[in-house]
Amino acid sequence: MSVRRLAPREVQPESFAFTAENLAWAEKTIAKFPPGRQASAVIPLLMRAQEQAGGWLSEPAMRLVGDMLGMAPIRVYEVATFYTQFQLQPVGKRAHIQVCGTTPCMLRGAGDLMKVCKSRIHEEPFHLSASGDLSWEEVECAGTCVNAPMIQVWKDVYEDLTPEDLEKILDAFERGEHPVPGPQNGRHTSAPVTGLRVLTAPELFDGSTVGQGAGLALAREAIAAKANGDAAPSAAPPAAAAAAPPAPPKSDPAPAAPPPAKAVEAAGEADKEKPKKPVAPPPGGKAADPKAE
Known part of the structure; x- marks a missing residue:
């Protein structure tokens, strides 16, 4: 920085x-x-x-x-x-590369990305390449830590990068093209790179399970009965509904509380022996005798 x-x-x-x-x-x-x-x-x-x-x-x-x-x-x-989104001196005409150098990206290879920038653009940040098309800098956390390492170019981010990926991105910018942003390893947004392993059943996403709950079935019956002037259906669940599971067995009673430490007992006894604080008399009168009642 x-x-x-x-x-x-x-x-x-x-x-x-x-x-x-x-x-x-x-x-x-x-x-x-x-x-x-x-x-x-x-x-x-x-x-x-x-x-x-x-x-x-x-x-x-x-x-x-x-x-x-x-x-x-x-x-x-x-x-x-x-804000590092604002550039305070001239940058590359085609792209200004912001390499994230925060811990997650560094652990995943940001240092190698900076080596590419140094060899392709300039040894020092904030300098233009020989053609004037590219420049680069190191920034702190561009916000895509889960897909580290990454770079940001203007409003786009390029994630899951290898040095070879960055070389191709720089080539594209120098040709005047706009490389496709996002993960460069086939990952979908921030999904696991290995693909989905849970919640893969198609019926979870095609809408076929919508409206199949017992509660919704009862509500529909009640609406139909009211429209026909019939008595409201029983609140009991339909026969298709699974029976309620048996109550779990009661656990063993909680163990008795451990006896208080001797120091705590001694402090309690000392509090008992302390004289009670006098009660201030009410304005214009004598203090009430607690034994009078």
Whole structure:
């Protein structure tokens, strides 16, 4: 991980302005929040600005967003420098690779993925490849620990990676393609890689067991009887219902509580010997004699 600072001044553009389409989208997004809460739109507006600028967020873009939301520039900087989804300097034109380096991914081979990035893109993070198409960085927990190791590229995640998988993904991005995101080993979302082992009966999912319960059958009988003016059916379950299982045998009685420790007994006896605290008399009168009653 690295300290997150804004790009140097010589890299920053002189100005930033939303396109007409993005400006209309931004105004509609701001309108979703009640008066006085427009600053809640800062993250979506910064994301849209980053996407428009080719994948990174410049200082003029942050200032524009702050002006639109009535926020001081420093407040916008705080948000942009906190979240690693915001890139603070130019990134690869085709892809910026975020390699998760948290413990689950490291245990599953994230270090090997970083070696691929170093050999294919640049030895150091936040540097462009020779063609300017790719860049990379290490991030902390991108949230798919169960499918570790993984990378994130823009809004997509690529999971269950091997170094060979990452090489193919980088090749695709360099060709201008968009690789299919998700697990790269055939796993379905986060399902066991070995396939399902339980709850595999088809009738659990085809709807054939829906509405077959005894309770639903009784309810249908009651509705039909009411419609016909007949007496309500007995609440007893239908004959097809299984008989209630016998009551389980009573377990042995609980063992007697162990005798109190001697120290506890001594403390109890000492409490008994302590004089009772005097009771304060009521206002304007004498204390009541407890023996008078």
